[in-house]
């Protein structure tokens with residue numbers, strides 16, 4: 149009896165040990181594979197982050213962006229975008245992103261009214277002002293549903309592009325002003341003159357400025373269509389209209405550079421016909437967001 153009982157126990161023990169031998173390695177292996185896929189995922193995100201901002205190869209990807217705390221210069225530590233994850237994509241629909249630089253100005257309200265009239269959302273890359281009448285316009289742009297991005301406080305090329313420190317000091321001013329006026333910190337920005345310009349070209353710190361802003365999590369947009377409305381001689385509405393329509397040509401996505409300044413009467417005059425013609429040609433209008441795959445000069 150005892151022996152049989154013992155044999156039975158030994159058999160059970162062998163079975164249990166056998167099962168453990170099978171299951172324990174399986175469990176350990178699956179824990180490892182989860183860890184490995186996590187590492188792979190992190191690497192993929194890094195790759196996505198590095199490639200997405202400069203190339204236009206994919207349509208939709210999850211992008212992690214924002215500051216990881218590794219800013220280069222130990223200044224303006226509160227001028228950072230919180231780390232986050234978001235899908236970033238290039239829409240396949242025929243889309244126009246109208247962008248108005250250099251405002252707010254005495255023309256901002258007229259531009260906003262036209263945009264409202266056609267139910268079009270746009271993006272304003274704004275500069276600083278101390279004009280009491282213009283200050284409420286930052287909030288009005290946001291309240292009326294448009295995107296608001298930074299375009300430097302002073303727009304003084306010689307000042308902002310004199311060093312990385314000078315650039316950051318100026319950006320901090322417009323960053324703080326937008327935050328105060330609208331209650332929201334901006335993420336998008338546009339370099340005065342674009343990310344490739346006569347002031348930055350050839351300067352050792354061109355990359356440093358771009359790297360610093362990127363490390364802080366800010367997203368810049370250049371443009372791929374210029375209205376030419378900032379030309380020194382001043383174009384007439386018809387020429388501005390033609391520049392935009394011809395510049396868009398057969399592009400699926402266009403970021404159109406226009407200006408919001410006191411002397412921008414011809415831009416205001418051209419705007420309704422530009423919107424009407426593009427709508428008739430099947431384009432939709434949208435504002436830039438943190439999910440819009442950025443347009444960059446190469």
Ligand SMILES: [Zn+2]
Nearest residue numbers: 249250340341
């Ligand atoms: Zn500008």
